[in-house]
Amino acid sequence: MIVKAFTSPKLGNSSVESEDAYAFNTEKGKVAVADGASDSIFSGLWARALVSSYVNSDLSLRQNNFLDLLINNARTKWHSEIDWDSLRLFIKNKAVAGSYSTVIFLESLDGPEFRHARALSVGDSCLLIKRNDSLISFPLTRYEDFNITPKLVWSGYGAPFTGDYRWNLPEFLIKDFYLKPDDSVIVATDSVSKWIIQFFPDSWDIVAGEGDLREIFTKEVRERRMRNDDLTFVRLITDS
Amino acid sequence: MTYDQEISRDRPGLFVFLIDQSRSMSHKIGGGVRSKAEEAADAVNNNLNEIVNRCTKSDGVRNYFDVGIIGYGAKRDTAISLLKDATILPISDLESRILTVEKRKQQIEGEEIEYDFPIWFNPVAASDTPMVKAISMAKDWISQWIDSHKESFPPIVINITDGEATDGDPVEAMNDLRSLSTEDGYVLTWNCHLSGATVTPVLFPNSETSLPEEKYAKQMFQMSSQLPEAMLAIAREEYKDIERGARGYVFNAQLEDLIKLLDIGTRAVSSLMR
Numbered sequence: 263m264i265v266k267a268f269t270s271p272k273l274g275n276s277s278v279e280s281e282d283a284y285a286f287n288t289e290k291g292k293v294a295v296a297d298g299a300s301d302s303i304f305s306g307l308w309a310r311a312l313v314s315s316y317v318n319s320d321l322s323l324r325q326n327n328f329l330d331l332l333i334n335n336a337r338t339k340w341h342s343e344i345d346w347d348s349l350r351l352f353i354k355n356k357a358v359a360g361s362y363s364t365v366i367f368l369e370s371l372d373g374p375e376f377r378h379a380r381a382l383s384v385g386d387s388c389l390l391i392k393r394n395d396s397l398i399s400f401p402l403t404r405y406e407d408f409n410i411t412p413k414l415v416w417s418g419y420g421a422p423f424t425g426d427y428r429w430n431l432p433e434f435l436i437k438d439f440y441l442k443p444d445d446s447v448i449v450a451t452d453s454v455s456k457w458i459i460q461f462f463p464d465s466w467d468i469v470a471g472e473g474d475l476r477e478i479f480t481k482e483v484r485e486r487r488m489r490n491d492d493l494t495f496v497r498l499i500t501d502s
Numbered sequence: 503m504t505y506d507q508e509i510s511r512d513r514p515g516l517f518v519f520l521i522d523q524s525r526s527m528s529h530k531i532g533g534g535v536r537s538k539a540e541e542a543a544d545a546v547n548n549n550l551n552e553i554v555n556r557c558t559k560s561d562g563v564r565n566y567f568d569v570g571i572i573g574y575g576a577k578r579d580t581a582i583s584l585l586k587d588a589t590i591l592p593i594s595d596l597e598s599r600i601l602t603v604e605k606r607k608q609q610i611e612g613e614e615i616e617y618d619f620p621i622w623f624n625p626v627a628a629s630d631t632p633m634v635k636a637i638s639m640a641k642d643w644i645s646q647w648i649d650s651h652k653e654s655f656p657p658i659v660i661n662i663t664d665g666e667a668t669d670g671d672p673v674e675a676m677n678d679l680r681s682l683s684t685e686d687g688y689v690l691t692w693n694c695h696l697s698g699a700t701v702t703p704v705l706f707p708n709s710e711t712s713l714p715e716e717k718y719a720k721q722m723f724q725m726s727s728q729l730p731e732a733m734l735a736i737a738r739e740e741y742k743d744i745e746r747g748a749r750g751y752v753f754n755a756q757l758e759d760l761i762k763l764l765d766i767g768t769r770a771v772s773s774l775m776r
Contacts, residue, residue: 307560353558353560416611419615423613
């Protein structure tokens with residue numbers, strides 16, 4: 263399997279300000295993409311904790327309590343990377359509420375073959391599969407269904423809370439896919455997903471092509487076909 | 503005039519609050535236990551805190567907004583900036599203008615959490631109602647601000663008062679202020695009339711016929727801008743019956759209406775933040 267990734271911050275922001283994250287591990291057959299919520303603070307850090315805790319561990323979508331374990335691991339990572347004592351007033355006031363992110367995990371259930379895959383999603387980051395001339399997408403299938411209030415994974419509170427409180431698992435969707443040799447696969451955050459679905463098949467040709475994506479996406483944003491947002495996707499090219 | 507310019511650090515928005523500090527603001531707000539001055543100060547401090555919160559990211563407070571606060575009536579025939587040694591400030595500078603912090607509690611995901619609530623100005627209820635002076639001061643500030651922010655979303659001016667101006671015709675002064683514009687739209691002026699009585703408020707009316715037979719109500723209506731389409735949609739989330747052509751005006755407002763009015767302004771403009 264060959265993996266190609268693209269990420270770009272919203273126009274006007276620097277790359278360190280991006281709140282999207284992606285990670286993959288070809289040996290373990292794992293891909294994850296997360297989109298930290300702009301309304302919360304340290305959400306880029308939370309998005310990165312979610313995807314890295316998944317691809318770098320032995321946690322698997324086969325496990326019944328996968329999401330519970332993953333969030334606990336990611337929360338520990340997120341919490342330890344913030345210097346809580348040094349935060350200034352406004353950041354501290356906001357950080358106590360924790361961070362939020364959408365996330366989608368994709369895992370091969372048959373090793374490097376990547377024929378039988380499982381996806382678990384919270385929110386509107388999507389798995390997109392091009393099969394011949396049609397598009398399969400998960401969890402959202404219509405571009406009109408993207409809105410500004412997707413389901414989110416919460417990090418739990420920031421300091422002074424340490425972890426001794428109740429929290430509920432977020433609503434998630436899980437689905438298995440049987441990939442065919444000529445399928446083309448993308449895992450993407452919301453704005454890219456919406457744009458691919460809305461302008462398919464031309465959009466697919468663009469992301470799979472050799473053009474300068476930053477330049478193309480800038481034009482799409484300026485002409486209001488795409489939202490000005492952090493943009494991230496991972497493209498899997500399965501060996502046929 | 504499209505009122506849809508994205509709000510960014512290159513093109514920040516501007517909020518200017520005008521706060522009546524006249525003697526009558528010492529009277530209790532309708533249905534409440536605290537004075538109108540206390541409730542207005544609390545609501546605006548809270549709203550400033552909310553705007554700061556929306557602009558706060560992991561690396562600090564980003565200057566998506568500038569802010570100015572004018573108080574009028576603390577001294578006879580006088581309007582002054584309530585931000586110490588400043589007129590209009592970028593939102594990140596508000597941290598250095600905090601007068602004091604209070605311990606308050608908020609509910610987050612079902613837990614009660616204590617936090618430090620910043621206070622930028624205290625309630626005052628002292629003298630007459632020089633509203634025209636306050637509007638003229640706002641016009642001077644905003645005129646200068648627009649010179650360097652021609653492409654920004656237009657400034658929003660929110661006037662909170664309980665009485666009639668004692669220094670002239672505020673309609674003319676407000677019309678003068680509203681004639682200013684950026685490339686995206688004319689200055690938006692909202693008015694909130696606080697009531698001491700427990701009476702039914704008139705919320706976001708779209709014509710003078712929905713107002714009570716009162717000179718002051720008509721005057722304030724005329725001083726208020728029509729809500730642009732995007733703001734109308736957000737206002738409807740709180741008040742379903744708002745009709746097209748509605749103005750940013752609440753007559754006989756209770757505390758809840760004041761808070762909602764401020765919140766609608768913040769949410770509407772924040773939705774354009776990028």
